[in-house]
Structure formats: C-alpha cells, structure tokens
Amino acid sequence: MSLKYVTPAERFKRYLPKDYVELVDFGPFGKTQEEAGPGNMGQFKELMEEHPMCSGCWMAYYIRLIFASLPCPEETVTLGTAGCGRLAISQAAVPFIYGNYGDQNAMASGLTRAFRLRFPDKQKDVITIAGDGGTMDIGFSMTMHSWIRGERFTTIMLDNEVYGNTGGQSSGMSPKGAVLKMAPMGKDFEKMPATELAKAAGCVYIVRMSPTNIKQAAKVIRRAIFVAREVGPTFIHAYTSCNIEYSIPTEDVFADAIELGRGRFKFDEYMTDEAKIVIERVEGEEKAARKARKASKAEAVN
C-alpha cells in the first residue's frame, strides 16, 4: 500500500505541487541505494532539501544523510522533540511526529506497538531523532525505559553537546569544564556515558561515531534500522557539532568533526550475536541483489 499511497494518479499530477510530483518521480521512494542513496546525494530529489539551520551546521548534514540512507522511506515514520534537529526533520518528506518535551521514545513505543498490531505482516520503520538534551536529559527516563522494555525501533541522538535551540545551555552530554550558559563556571561533571547506558539498558546495536565518513555513517544507520525491525532497540550516538555555540568557524566544522572522531567520539560499534546474524543476512542479500542488478545491466549492454 505504502508506495502506492505516495504515488498520485498520472492525470492528477498536474494539479499537485511540483515539489510533490518531483519527490514521487525523482525521489528515493521505492528505489535502491545505488539509484538514490548517500553515494549520489545531490543527483536525486532528496527527502530533505530546504531547512532553516545555521550556515555550517553539521547536524543539518547528518540529518540529510539519515534521510538519504533510509532502507524504506515510504514505510518510515520519524519522531522528535524540541531542539534544532526538528527544524530540519519536520521539513523532510517523511511523516514526522512532534509531541512534547523529551517524549519521543515513549511516543515511539506506543506507535511501534500499534503498527505491529494493525499491520502484523508489514514492516514499518520507526526512528526517533532527537538531540542530547531531549534524549539524555529531559527525555532520559522515557529513553531508558523504551530500551529496557526492548521496544523495537531506532533511537538516533544528535549530540552537539549543548542546548543549541534554546541559546547554548549546558547539557548532560556537554564535556566537563565547558563554559556554557547555566554553567557559567564551567560544567562540573562528566559527559554522560550514553552508549554504556544504552548497553546496560539492553540496546542490541549501538554505535558512537562522528559521521565524517558518509559510507560508514550510512551503513550504520541502515544496520540500526534493520536490527530494530527484528531484534530490539538500537541506538546511534552521533556527533553533530554546534558551530555557533562552540564558536567553530564554518570552514573548520569538518576538521572539528574529524578531530572529535579521534577523541571522545571515536568509532565504537557494539552488536549482540542476534543483531550480527540479522546484519550479515541483510547485507548478504543486499550484496547479492546488487550483483544481480549489475549482471543484468551488463547483459542488457551486451
């Protein structure tokens, strides 16, 4: 139903907004990653294009990447909360649910269960995308308990180590010593161990990273979604700097992301044996399908 649901009747197309028609004709719905994925961003109609984020915002780049990496955008629903991220996420061409403060994982728990109840034979991908404040401070209890209950959806934390949208206040994920608003003498306790908490709470696939390598970041997003479909809660902790509040010159944003990727955001991937089986199976199937497509293409040329 879902691919059909986004596709308008041919004769109705001329009455629809151009943006909508282009999304259906040249967007990623029903397409493979080679046709419309992170590898050719800029060459197809992307799910996220315009956004009101600041110049040089690394979070905007990562959100764009998340949407380009979705295994099945026409079956995906995203949820988020207050923060810079939702300004962009809400403008992606995927249903987005915005509730109250930090409640994204509680809402996703209800939503995921309700989807399984209504569509037992279908896979609906539910992803919460929220900032460090929304995920680890105000939403902490709801985040942790969704993992403890083993809710099968993906949690992505956009960690810019600060409350960017409300004007630069210190968060639980800010590094110790950072002088920020509401921490005028410097933050006096350590950055919260988010991935360790996720592990203790029962997440079955966990990655901490600074997403500077597009291919690797896309692979992680897809793995997290595949595993959440079948096994349990998955968590991506991604560094998405705030160049405004941390005063990073726009031209140095990428260098900063590389540097933190060698430091406190050093790539770390954890998966349970069950998650590993799913990843190997799905990636094996994808590889075989790619090979088959290549072969049929070569045959067509010959």
Add this chain to the structure above:
Amino acid sequence: MSAITRPVLNKKQVEMNHLLHEAPREKHFITGAQAMAEAVKRANVDMAIAYPITPQSEVMHLVGDVFAQGHIKEYYRAEEELGTMSAIAGASRAGIRLFTATSGPGLLRGLEAIVSWPGHRVPAVLGILTRVVNAPLSIQPDNIEMAYMMHCGAVMLHAENQQDTFDFTLAAFAIAEKVDVYIPVAVATEGFFVTHAKGYVNMMSEDLVYKEFDPVASPVPAMDNETPPARIQRDAPVQKSNFMSYLIHSVWQQEIWDSNSRAMKYIYEYLGGPIEVQNPGSDVMILASGCAAAQAREAHRYAQEDGLSVGFVKVRAIRPFPRDEIREALKTAKTVIVPEHNIIGWLCTEVKAAIPNGGIVHEGPRVFGGMTLPVELIMFEIYEALGIEHKMKL
C-alpha cells in the same frame, strides 16, 4: 514469549446506540473500578497502557485481566505517567482505540502530554479516579485534579456512581471518535467512594462490543503511511514564521474548542443530556456533580420529606459545560447550593459564571482531603437558605 496464551474471542460488533439503549442488560453488584473495566471490555479497545497510582490502580489491574482474557489486543505498564500519556499520543497516530486511567498526582505528572492530546487530535479515553493532590500526602478522594483538566479542550464527564461509570466510559469512546469531535474524553469519578465501593450496575452481554475503530473516519488521518492523504509534503507551516505560528495555533485551538462544543449533541444522544433536573422552579436548588451528586440527591430526598421547596441538578458533563441547560434549570431559583469534594469549588465558580445572577450561588458546602460529605452538611445550608430554624451545629 509469554507462557500465557490469550484466547481469540469472537464477539458481535454493534453500534453504540444498540449497546447503550437496545441490548438487554443484567444487574450486577460490582465496584466502580470493575464497572470501568467492564466498559473497556465492551468498547473493543485496541491498546491500554497502565501505570499504578492509588486509587486508580485497581482499574488498570482489571483492564490487564481483560487483556489477558483476549478482549484487548495490547497492554503494557509504562515507566510513569508522562511516558504513559506520551505513548498514548504516539499509538494514536497509528489509528487505534486507546484507554488509560490515572489519579490526582498521576494526572498532574502526565498533564503535559494529556493537555496536548486535544491539539494532537488524540481520541483516547482517560479514566480519572480522583485523589488528593499533595501536599500533605493523602491518597483519599478529592477531585481537585479535575480543575487542572478543565482548560485543555478535552471532553469531561463526571460519574455519580458505578452505573454512571460504566455507561459514561462506554459512551466516551463513541463521543471521542465522532469525526466532528475527535478529541479525548475524560471520565472522572471519585476514588474509593465509587472505585472501591460496590453498587448495582446493569450491563449488556460481554459478547457484544462496540464496532471497531475506523482510522479513515478522522479529521486528522492516521500517520501510518497507508491512510491518505500522503504526508510527504515538506512544509512545516508552524515553523515558517512567528506570524504563521500564531495564526495556525489560534485557528487550531478554536477548532478544538468548537469540537468540544459539538460533543454536546452526542452527550444528549448517548447519556440523555448533560444535566439531570428534579423539581425545577424550587426556591433552593442543589447542584452537584460526581459523588457529591449522590449526597445532594439524598439531601433533596430529605427536603422532599420535609415538604421544602428544594430542587436538584446533577451535572454529568463538565466539558462542554452545559451553560444554557444550567441557566434554564436555575432561572427561578433564589439560592443555589453547590456541594463539592474539593477546596476551591471549581463547579461553584463555573455555575456562578454561567448564570446572570451569580450572587445566588452559595459557596459550598465543601469537603476536601478525602472526607466524606454528610447529607447533614447540605441540609444545614438548605435550612439556612430557607430561614428555617434548626438545631444543627457545624
């Protein structure tokens, strides 16, 4: 996997009018908590989400049993009330029928999510089994929490007894899901006095259920990537500008309160109207809702025995507030007595504002902290109002 398997039930789906008005009923002697759970059993609920708080817990235990018996498809205990109420909001987006219940402090903990349900167009049913709001700590019945619920746009019904609790809860699902309403309905009744006490309840067979939830018949279709219109347009209008955000918020909230008003016709259809009046035109009118209405009813009976000019108004609907109906019922009254189970007198304030001569509304009697409301307290006010000599002391 759970070791307990749930039976698959084959029940007959019917319209709400058939359930409430046509299906034969049998008399049972049950508690208010049982009455609420029995209503949920017949409401064809898809998912119920529970979190304990006294005195509500009994309701959601019983709803858990109803789930285990196969009457509900999904049930779980959430982490706390904000998590519960947020999960209800999330699950609602998938287009299913939902129920939860809470009490006093639990309602306030979940309030951030609950008061956004109308704006999110969540047609869920919420049981409020009233309780003191701390401090000092008390778990006793006092309906002060209802005052916090009155301004969010939700429909609110207040049940007098076990029978009301059953009927109101069942009707609430139909009212909430009407296309021209489509906002949550809260069904309140007093904790302990009703939830833990038994009364006679006439119930239809549990083989009958309300027809299944229709996710298409909605002014705000489910976000399930199945129900048109497709939501792939990238336009977050609220974020376009402050001007757009003012405009959209204001028209949206107006629509919610209009939806709230439109619920009134269904309160007539299913529950016979928002108020019950006895002896209209009397000099003294006792007006009450919920459990206080049971005591007011008794005081009214005493007054009839004494041959006094006393009438009785029971208010079933707190939102939409039956302003016109109350005006009509009180138009010739000289004094209005409003007994309540809370310290602020929220019903008294509402009545005063609803009639042109608010000065005739007497403040109280009120009990709070969970105290019982003796009929004598109301009689005292009646005697005082009518200038009848009496020997009662307070």
